[in-house]
Amino acid sequence: MTIKEFDMTETIAVVGATGIQGGGLVRAILADPARRFAVRAITRNPNGAAAQKLADAGAEVVAADLDDEDSLRKAFDGVYGAYVVTNYFAERTEAEVAARSAADMELEQAGNAARAARDADVRHVIWSTLEDTRPHFGDTDRVPTLDDGRYKVPHFDAKSEADDLFRQAGVPTTFLRTTFYYENLVDSLGPARDADGHLVLTLPMGDSPINAIAVEDIGRTALGIFGRGEEFIGRTVAIAGQALTGAELAATMSDVLGEPVTYAPHDWDAFRSFGFEGAAEFGNMFQYYAENHEQFTRDRDLDLVRELNPQLQSFREWFTEHHTELAR
Template sequence: MSDGKQSILVFGATGQQGGSVATALLKAGWPVRALVRNPASSKSVALRNAGVELVEGTFAHTDVIRAAMNGVHGVFSVQPSSPGGVVSDEDEVCFGAAIADLSVETGVKHIVYTSSNAVGDQLTGMGHFDSKARIEAHIGALPITATIIRPATFMEMLVMPGFGLDEGRFNFFAKPDQRIQLLAVEDIGKFVAAIFADPVRFGGKTLEIASDTVTGRDLEAQFTEAAGRPITYARFSDEVLEANHFLRKLTELLDEGRLAGKADLDALREITPDLQSFRSWLAGSGREAFREALGTAGAWAYGHA
């Protein structure tokens, strides 16, 4: 039941973050409207069956987005980014700014924009993150109640092919004793639902979100436990980092502390008590993806640009 609540328009609802948000908002009793490219796709049909109102269109369809915002209370804004190979950094900025501008124009009460925990007062030198900093700045200058969330590294990223799990090892950015915060994508929606439920508390705020902190040694132990056989951990080799500019820059940002994360986990659990640790995620909703990664070879193809 919606209890008289106005709709929330969710972008990216067929993707990871938007899908998490749509699910959490429905559970919290919000009517959900979603912009989808193909209403006949399996993910779109699943959204409709769950009770989501679908609007056919893309980020380039300004008139469709304007109409979709008619009568909505809030907007959850997320855009595709350049490492996915679909859009440029400039495209991402244009889409993010346009959604914010249209939210103001149509009288939306509250916009929640998802950024990255690498974003801060100084630019990173990576378009993937600096595009989000530009969108944050644009939103901050508008006359609208806005909340920025900055998620930590996604747990789902760690079970992508190419990190060596299929060979009994795991290579990543962190040194064995270096700490990095993580977040399960499905937990993002829990935060967004809490934010929309309390605009007085969260309006105008920037919230870094995470649910666990691990080291490389922790990853070795927890992957070994979940796999039932040894999984050794090592940081990416110098040769790998030299050959992949994107990986090298991410590693440098971790060393600088930009990607390590500084979220207050105790305070976040007061907002959302049922956050998942990496261990509980591996044993639960991440188990299938982890098992698949154990048997899937391949190069780490994300973000070569």
């Protein structure tokens, strides 16, 4: 498959351009040696330091808000494509939390983006989505049902529900299913020292592999999809960088760090009981990842992901570069 020839005036609008996924795509477009697209970075705060950094790098920075459909319509005007991602975990005021759940926020924002893209005649939208976990868990109560009895893993299930909003709007859409970030493994879910000073990885995956990816590779893969023109419109593309067990992750960390990392996973019920905000949801998520790992892995064609993104990183490659970010 040859890469589609693009006019240099064709622009990709990136929602959440100063965030994790959106920022990765903006950087991928700007670093693309083929210069296939220009990029319009959409942010609520165009005067902020992050937005100004993107402007200095060559992005067109435009103000818009996912809660304001009209602002999105204006921001999408004249672009070829748009990358749409919502942030279930965005900081919200008490009043905002009282007004609607995070899942309802995502559904409303996705609907706003879909209608705005339709009205602006955007020719290709990539919607960053996730699987619906409810078919796997069924009607059983072996994991708690959350968000007023609607969802098992709200930040997965609501995004999956929002897929239909793009279909109903008639927007030419690729549904990009992402997964767990490598970055989580040097952050809140990375190995920590036990009482004896030894590094221990407690990722609640049992013996099952987890599919994970570097955030930068999400952006580069999205750019690869845009670069193939209409080929992936109407299709779901599920991505990952590598599937590794907790023991394999710990072994890689040990090699790179030069000291032992032990894998001693929490079980799901223990994780749900920890009491921090979102503990039940994340416990459900890890149980879904572990129990459904065979299907989740089959759905991710890593040969296709490498074709779209030849720079796709293994965990070892990524961790070798980023291990100094681990708090240890």
